[in-house]
Amino acid sequence: MKSKSGERTLLASVLMSSPGPLVVGTALFFGRSSTQFADFVRRTAELGAIIVSWIVFRIVNKKDELDAAYKDKLERTANICVGAAMCLSGAAMLFIALFSPGSKKGNVIPGLVIAVLGVITNTWFWLRYRRLNREKPNAILAVQSRLYCAKAAVDACVTASLTFVAVAPAKPVAWYVDLLGSVIVAFYLIINGVITIRGKNNVMNWKQTP
Structure with missing residues (x-):
């Protein structure tokens, strides 16, 4: 039953x-915030990683006859996809932030709304994955817990940044924020x-205890 809950989540x-x-991609037609553009790259990469994790979780939990080593390999592949998505998103965000021109930001409200909703939704998923992994430890669920905690923190940062840009778009300090x-x-x-990617689930208090 726990595997069903994990799959549904x-x-x-x-x-x-x-x-x-x-x-967020549609919102880019109306605003040119570097944070908003990088947020689009991040969300796209993370979506791909979550899809891979869902597929692998279904395969691993529906086929009991799978060899343990093969299961570990599949779970490791899913977790590498999640880690790679996070690294790719971070690299894209850093590149865009450092090399994008300090031009007028335009309308960032759509991106801001998505970021606020992201804080709420991702916090819920983080707590949900954390509880599921505590009840029945699973490598994929543990990494999803980490991913969603990071997503919630990132959305909080994006919210703060875009709020400042929306409130004071003409201020020079808005670009620096x-x-x-x-x-x-x-x-x-x-x-x-x-x-x-390195698989250190005990770093930064990520280790799950039953």
Whole structure:
């Protein structure tokens, strides 16, 4: 039953994450915030990683006859995808933040709304995955817990940055706040991506206890 709950939660993650890249991508037609553009790259990469995790989780839990080594390999592949997505997102965000021109930001409200909703939704998924993994430890669920904690923190940072840009778009300091938000998010993603790829689940209090 716990595997069913995990699978349903992963499917819900896929469905809830799917509109994000579309909405934020559409918002880019109306605003040119570097944080908003990098946020689009991040959400797209993360969606792909979550889909891979969902597929692998289904395969591993539906086929009991799978060799243990093969199961470990599949789970490791899914977790590497998650870590790679985080590193890719962070690298893209850092590049865009450092090399994007300090031009007028335009309308960032759509991206801001998505970021606020992201804080709420991702916090819920983080707590959900954390509880599921505590009840029945699973490598994929543990990494999803890490991913969603990072996603919630990133969305909080994006929210703060875009709020400042929306409130004072004409202020020169708005560009620096936008830049700072992107850089902080980028490093946070890269660090957590590396940790995920290396498989250190006990770093930064990520180790789950029954």
